[in-house]
Amino acid sequence: MATDTVKSAAPEAASRTNLVRDSLRRRHFNERLFRALGLLAICVALGFVTLLFADVFRKGIPAFTQTNLHVAVTFDPEVIDVGPAPTSDQFTSEAEYNAASLKWQRDLALLNWNTIVEQALRAAAPAGTEIDARALLSIPETNARHVLREMYVKDPSLLGQTVEVDLLGSANTDNWVKGNIDRTLGDAQQQLSAEARALIDTFEADGTISTGFAWAIFTNVDSRSAPASAGLLGAFVGTLWMMLIVVVLAVPIGVAAAIYLEEFAPKSRITDLIEVNINNLAAVPSIVFGLLGAAVFINWFHLPISAPLVGGLVLTLMTLPTIIIATRGALMGVSPALRQAALGMGASKTQMVFHHVLPVTFPSILTATILGIAHALGETAPLLLIGMKAFVASVPATPLDQATALPVQIYLWQGNENRNFFEPRTAAAIMVLLAVMIFLNGAAIYLRSRLEKRA
Known part of the structure; x- marks a missing residue:
């Protein structure tokens, strides 16, 4: 009788052992699956973050370089014909000097400084280059005339002198040099004229145009009239x-x-x-x-x-x-x-x-x-x-x-x-x-x- 009881209990114990083993196996499998899914979720999230950062860096890094023009600018006395800058010893009061100084600066602002810019670019272009003034002035940024005027206001002794000046290239020039525009497009779809594009390529080949770090991003404020000089x-x-x-x-x-x-x-x-x-x-x-x-x-x-x-x-x-x-x-x-x-x-x-x-x-x-x-x-x-x-x-x-x-x-x-x-x-x-x-x-x-x- 006792032997029969022992014999019947043995299969039951083995069955319970198998059930426990199966339960442990399922629990361990579920635990491994949960860890794998968690690791997969982390990898997917990191992958998307990596893609986001990679895309931002891929697009943003070229913006930290900018096109510059190295030209010799002559402050032509025939164009800058407003007379010498007033000095304080010419007036009996500071108010009179300030008024004369403001009038002198207003007269300078009324001058056609684009003529100075155009002369510098034509002097840098190869001999025999034919390009109209509008196409030529589309190569530098529109604030080039203001840059030259401020240089002269700070140092009136530049009158009649020729000095090396770095001017920002325009946004369209920057796009063309960096290849942001498809060069195979027709003239009607280009932002620069054919003459301007050809001259930019010439300037790039002879070193008149080069690419440097875009300090303007950090040192300038926003600008609508001169996009290339816009900063943060x-x-x-x-x-x-x-x-x-x-x-x-x-x-x-x-x-x-x-x-x-x-x-x-x-x-x-x-x-x-x-x-x-x-x-x-x-x-x-x-x-x-x-x-x-x-x-x-x-x-x-x-x-x-x-x-x-x-x-x-x-x-x-x-x-x-x-x-x-x-x-x-x-x-x-x-x-x-x-x-x-x-x-x-x-x-x-x-x-x-x-x-x-x-x-x-x-x-x-x-x-x-x-x-x-x-x-x-x-x-x-x-x-x-x-x-x-x-x-x-x-x-x-x-x-x-x-x-x-x-x-x-x-x-x-x-x-x-x-x-x-x-x-x-x-x-x-x-x-x-x-x-x-x-x-x-x-x-x-x-x-x-x-x-x-x-x-």
């Missing part, structure tokens, strides 16, 4: 003003609000309502903040349109929920034992918060703050609604001056009609914006690691 300086400074306002306002207000809500505010329906609204504001589309800024700061407070102050205030409102939520999360992560120990040693609640709890959360708060600022740096929609898409050809000296921002400048360049020239410029501007954001993220990681080590 005005947008970059406008962005710095806005980020400064965000740091000054959003960081202290956000951190203070989080500390109060987490450590001091009594638990009630009002605080619960505030917390829910803060969480909801973090999910509100950024364009809504732009509408709010236009309605409140511009229409109600009558702040200047397209000013970094308004942009900074709008981005502050948008960044505040992120900073508050991240700071509260960091405060909640502090062990209750630290609070109890501080209170047990006789510290007040304020001392406990600011002397013991807050220093521990500095790395997380700093990281959240920098990431919030980096997120605000890339916003475009709210800035468009407060007028920062306007063309601004100056560097903002104060937060109340008209300005634009890097994301908006990218938006404006992307829609420019000269696609062959501004598409690489747009990619280059994206590279600059990405570099700033990567720098901010790197700074957040570095500072967090340093503060964690000290803690």
Whole structure:
């Protein structure tokens, strides 16, 4: 009887063992499958990011080089016939000297400086080259005459002299030299005349035209009349003003609000309502903040349109929920034992918060703050609604001056009609914006690691 029982139990035990083995095999297989799918998802995401960055770099790197013309310019006295520059010793008062100096500069501005440019280009062209003035002047940028005039204003002794000058090539010249235009297209589809294209090839062959680093991207403001000289300086400074306002306002207000809500505010329906609204504001589309800024700061407070102050205030409102939520999360992560120990040693609640709890959360708060600022740096929609898409050809000296921002400048360049020239410029501007954001993220990681080590 016992033998029969043992014999019947053996198959049952073997069956259970097989079931357990099959279950373990399935679990291990599912685990391996989950890991493989996770790794595949990461690889796919990294692949798309790599493709994005590769495409941006492929298009943007050529924009960091620009076509220049090296020509000998003669400041012809027959063209520049406005007389010598006035000197201060010729007048009895400073007002008279300033008036005479302004009149002299106005007279210079009325001169046909394109004649000086044309003479320099014809002197650089091979003998016997036949090309009309309009086609010839399409090779350098349209601001070449202004460059020569400013040179003469700074140094009137150039009158009658011949000096070597580097002039920017026009956007169409730059496209032709870099091969951004199909050279097999007919004359009707080309942006330059056949004579101008032939002369550009000649200049490139003899070294009159060369390609150098495009410093204008970093040192010039935007320009519509001279696209080749357009730069990011005005947008970059406008962005710095806005980020400064965000740091000054959003960081202290956000951190203070989080500390109060987490450590001091009594638990009630009002605080619960505030917390829910803060969480909801973090999910509100950024364009809504732009509408709010236009309605409140511009229409109600009558702040200047397209000013970094308004942009900074709008981005502050948008960044505040992120900073508050991240700071509260960091405060909640502090062990209750630290609070109890501080209170047990006789510290007040304020001392406990600011002397013991807050220093521990500095790395997380700093990281959240920098990431919030980096997120605000890339916003475009709210800035468009407060007028920062306007063309601004100056560097903002104060937060109340008209300005634009890097994301908006990218938006404006992307829609420019000269696609062959501004598409690489747009990619280059994206590279600059990405570099700033990567720098901010790197700074957040570095500072967090340093503060964690000290803690």
